[in-house]
């Protein structure tokens with residue numbers, strides 16, 4: 506199911522990555538709002554008891570899909586006047602106290618993990634049936650543990666037996682709450698999904714992760730969920746190594762400002778790192794739960810100099826990029842950017858703790874090794890990551906598999922390797938539609 510306006514953008518011709526001919530890339534880049542915070546605030550605003558305002562939200566395919574999904578369930582999201590540089594603020598009219606779906610809701614998840622995982626528990630709170638589907642690539646992304654959690658809570662979920670899209674949630678108008686145990690080793694979003702909707706459950710939710718198959722990846726994203734709930738006055742806490750609890754309660758109307766997307770800041774910071782330039786990103790939050798804050802620690806490992814002062818993150822690239830050995834389990838979404846840096850480093854690198862990337866927009870471990878090797882790289886997939894040896898790269902096409910972070914990884918390589926053609930640069934619209942323009946301006950020194 507793909508609807509007009511939300512369909513996956515396809516570029517007819519590959520994008521010639523801007524090449525600065527050996528000059529350092531320097532400048533200041535303001536990045537739009539965080540995808541993860543925008544979609545959490547939208548969900549919580551839909552569950553609130555009063556209207557909300559979300560300021561400086563991300564406007565992208567993933568947030569448009571979320572807005573559309575919430576609309577299918579009965580919430581209304583409208584733009585406010587006086588848009589900022591990256592679009593208007595949003596007013597959210599929440600779902601009614603007892604939402605009723607008068608006809609079957611049709612939810613297009615696109616390729617958005619936050620939509621496919623966060624919205625089914627919301628649908629469970631409605632009386633009626635909601636059908637979920639998405640892009641072809643979304644139909645292989647894991648969702649089984651969210652469905653399993655809902656079933657343990659007494660919700661009827663109909664899927665094709667694979668724990669993936671397409672599926673239907675037959676909501677009974679309320680969800681009991683109680684204790685639920687799932688395997689969240691595949692994605693932190695399984696945990697966040699159930700915690701968010703628990704604000705409207707009948708009784709507290711105690712959510713446990715069964716760690717037989719491994720830990721929960723991207724834990725800062727679970728902390729982000731808890732922080733968003735707590736900031737709204739909800740009692741939400743981590744009660745054990747692998748256990749969380751949410752006390753249901755009325756959520757007052759939110760008035761929140763979305764932080765810039767620190768993961769999406771990564772490629773711009775990387776531009777300085779690989780060319781020996783200096784790039785600054787303003788409005789860097791002093792305290793944040795975004796995994797992208799890990800850039801503070803990751804970039805110096807490559808030999809770069811990082812300075813965060815008065816809310817401005819500045820990085821200066823080294824003369825020679827060092828190889829790294831990094832456990833990225835806490836911030837797996839940074840891995841494609843990090844892998845591009847590793848491919849341009851002078852020493853060998855090892856990225857670990859990211860087996861779950863096989864369930865991201867594409868199997869990112871397979872995609873990164875195939876595309877880097879296709880350009881002459883020396884990359885080996887391991888069970889939980891990548892080993893990347895230094896190797897001279899050559900011109901060629903970088904395939905992106907509908908993955909926005911593959912596209913930005915290709916752009917980073919293109920700064921050092923002439924003749925890189927990135928397939929479907931438009932796929933960056935998933936979380937950063939402005940990417941091609943911001944990138945061209947930065948490389949041209951036009952900022």
Ligand SMILES: O=C(O)C1=C[C@@H](OP(=O)(O)O)[C@@H](O)[C@H](O)C1
Pocket residue numbers: 540541542618619691692693694697722723726837838861
């Ligand atoms: O909750 C969120 O907003 C996200 C959680 C993480 O998912 P995984 O735990 O599947 O890595 C992250 O990679 C994704 O980009 C966004």
Ligand SMILES: C=C(OP(=O)(O)O)C(=O)O
Pocket residue numbers: 616617618619838865866910936
């Ligand atoms: C994994 C990602 O996205 P999603 O929210 O679709 O899981 C990502 O943006 O890197």
